[in-house]
Amino acid sequence: EWTTASIVDEQIGRIRTQIGDGRAICGLSGGVDSAVAAALVQRAIGDRLTCVFVDHGLLRAGERAQVERDFVAATGVNLVTVDARERFLDALAGVTDPEQKRKIIGREFIRVFEQAERDLKAKGDYRFLVQGTLYPDVVESGGGAGASNIKSHHNVGGLPEDLQFELVEPLRLLFKDEVRRVGLELGLPETIVHRQPFPGPGLGIRIIGEVTHDRLETLRAADAIAREELTSAGLDRDIWQCPVVLLADVRSVGVQGDGRTYGHPVVLRPVSSEDAMTADWTRLPYDVLERISTRITNEVSEVNRVVLDVTSKPPGTIEWE
Ligand code: XMP
Secondary structure (H helix, E strand, O other), X not given: OOOHHHHHHHHHHHHHHXXXXXXXXXXXXXXXXXXXHHHHHHXXXXXXXXXXXXXOOOOOOOHHHHHHHHHHHHHOOEEXXXXXXXXHHHHHOOOOOHHHHHHHHHHHHHHXXXXXXXXXXXXXXXXXXXXXXXXXXXXXXXXXXXXXXXXXXXXXXXXXXXXXXXXXXXXXXXXXXXXXXXXXXXXXXXXXXXXXXXXXXXXXXXXXXOOOHHHHHHHHHHHHHHHHHHHHOXXXXXXXXXXXXXXXXXXXXXXXXXXXXXXXXXXXXXXEOOOOOOEEEOOOOHHHHHHHHHHHHHHOOOEEEEEEOOXXXXXXXXXXX
């Protein structure tokens, strides 16, 4: 009988054996897998682990604070945050094609992460790289919700070519629900342990059109409202995720406050799913939809229309890009 506590003990023992007195790096994405992997390794080797968090500027409201404040408070981990917001905006300037965006974000991410690795290697004997690979990823080899032919998925912490690291994968034998239990056992906050999936390219693939600073601010504000209302309605565990998508190149006429507006629509994309391979659009209660719509159009001045995506997957993918 494997209890969660015994999984934790066993993994800590294995990690100690593997790493010895060496040092390890772990990329944090804000997601549950990398957080739990890092927390386990932290328990095993303490401050010989350094976590790296890249802020690419495509995060949702509060996500950086969740890593820098809540995760650090829960684990005591050494954290290096790389502020790469300008760099990503520059690289994405003028780009509207979804696959182009994905490739650029993935490429820049690896460059930034590799630089952080080099900086750490210059300071200490960092020979190990921690990754939050789960059992289903190992079996399917590649993973990424099986959509790799349709979209080029991007995940955190790819292995650089020119730097030699030995991989540490403490979640290799675990399924997602076990990872969450391990996370709770290690004292991680519920907000991290039960976080819904969020794509590596972040809000960059939820702005239809060019990604700019102002558009990101608009989408971040609308997304925060949708998440707040879904959470306070107690719906977080019922839905798989609810992307909010900004149709940045579409405008429509509206009337807000004192007069005519010519603003942008946002799309709500609530989905129910088991594994993201297929999904159904979630029948959210009308009163929740109404609150989200009213608040977004009142509080986000650039948005004057909220629409609901009622497409299953297939034919629609979950993300719009
Ligand atoms: P799609 O849009 O392909 O999304 O139906 C399926 C699931 O995968 C998430 N997603 C990603 N996750 N890197 C990730 O780590 C990515 O590049 C990426 N693209 C999509 C999406 O949010 C959904 O849960």
